[in-house]
Amino acid sequence: MKNPIPKHIAIIMDGNGRWAKIQGFKTRIRGHEIGVTALRNAATHASEIGVKYLTVYAFSEENWSRPKSEIDALMSILVRSLSNELETLQKNGIRLNAIGNLDSLPRKCNKELQETIKATSANNLMTLTLALSYGSRQEILIATKSIVNKVLDGRLKIDDINDISFSKELSTYDLPDPELMIRTSGEQRISNFLLWQSSYAELVFLPVLWPDFSRVHLEDAISQYQKRNRRLGKTSDQIEMNE
Ligand code: FPP
Numbered sequence: 001m002k003n004p005i006p007k008h009i010a011i012i013m014d015g016n017g018r019w020a021k022i023q024g025f026k027t028r029i030r031g032h033e034i035g036v037t038a039l040r041n042a043a044t045h046a047s048e049i050g051v052k053y054l055t056v057y058a059f060s061e062e063n064w065s066r067p068k069s070e071i072d073a074l075m076s077i078l079v080r081s082l083s084n085e086l087e088t089l090q091k092n093g094i095r096l097n098a099i100g101n102l103d104s105l106p107r108k109c110n111k112e113l114q115e116t117i118k119a120t121s122a123n124n125l126m127t128l129t130l131a132l133s134y135g136s137r138q139e140i141l142i143a144t145k146s147i148v149n150k151v152l153d154g155r156l157k158i159d160d161i162n163d164i165s166f167s168k169e170l171s172t173y174d175l176p177d178p179e180l181m182i183r184t185s186g187e188q189r190i191s192n193f194l195l196w197q198s199s200y201a202e203l204v205f206l207p208v209l210w211p212d213f214s215r216v217h218l219e220d221a222i223s224q225y226q227k228r229n230r231r232l233g234k235t236s237d238q239i240e241m242n243e
Contacts, residue, residue: 001226006179008053009046009222010194010201013039015185015209022209029073034211036081040088045215047092047126049222053175054128057193061101061135075109078132082112086119093125099171100134129175136195143169172197180225184210184217202228 016031023030039056046054059074089096096116103110113132146169150156156165167173178194181201188205190198204221206213229236 002228003179003226003230005050005222006225007051008055008176008178008180009051010055010057010178010181010198011042012057012181012183012191012193013210013213014183014187016211018185019209019211027073028070029077031209031211032074032077036077036085038211038213040085041215042213042218043094043126043128044088044092045218047094052126053178054126055099055172055175055178055194056128056130057134057191058130059100059132059134060192061133061138062192064104064133075106079109079112082116086116089116089120089123089128093123094120095123095127096120097127097129097175098132099129099139100132101138102132104133127175129172131193134171134193136192139171140196167196170196177201179230180204180221182206182218182221184208184213200230200232202230 013035016035017028018031019034020028020031025031042056043054058078063074064071088094096113098113098117102113105113113130143166147156147161147166151158151161167177172194175197177197177199178201181190181194181198182204183189184206186205186207190203194201202225204224206217206221208217231238
């Protein structure tokens with residue numbers, strides 16, 4: 001084993017619609033509902049094994065182009081889950097956090113979200129970040145505009161723009177970069193998720209559809225990560241000398 005348990009895992013939860021179709025459900029919604037159970041299990045297991053940050057792609061900027069009926073269903077699942085899952089979050093010491101264009105969420109959603117974030121703010125075993133109405137390119141553009149404004153009004157020097165100061169402008173300013181990014185459903189792409197933050201993340205693509213994701217899959221992904229050679233730009237000789 002080359003690496004310890006990752007401190008931060010990011011997950012692209014994919015395959016809810018396909019799962020619902022395979023199971024014979026008339027709509028894709030059942031896949032999202034069971035997806036919530038899979039997320040609960042993944043979050044509690046991750047916190048039990050010592051993961052400190054779990055960030056999940058729950059709704060992308062691009063997902064707004066889905067049929068209105070599916071968007072409405074997803075938003076009401078979100079509202080329902082936030083109140084239903086509060087007890088699980090508290091019991092497991094999980095702090096809820098959210099990134100993305102939260103102002104574009106229905107008012108009720110955002111209100112429930114802010115209340116749950118506040119109610120769990122003292123929990124410190126793990127931070128669960130929901131990426132909602134999130135797009136990484138949009139996030140990078142917002143950060144760039146903020147930096148330009150700081151330079152224009154003299155609060156920042158051009159020479160002080162570096163990867164540390166840039167990271168501080170992103171919505172993930174208070175999270176370490178993920179060491180492991182998992183995508184379910186067999187698709188092998190990042191789809192505008194944490195592009196800056198995952199520069200050095202190990203990518204693990206699993207064929208399992210998200211509603212079927214269980215602790216076995218989480219452990220499989222972590223074990224693949226633990227066997228990877230993470231050289232971070234160094235040579236293998238340098239890594240061996242430090243072991
Ligand atoms: C991708 O599957 C999944 C989503 C777009 C939504 C993820 C949401 C959940 C897991 C629900 C739980 C989270 C919250 C915060 C309510 P897909 O619909 O793209 O599936 P497909 O690729 O098979 O069509």
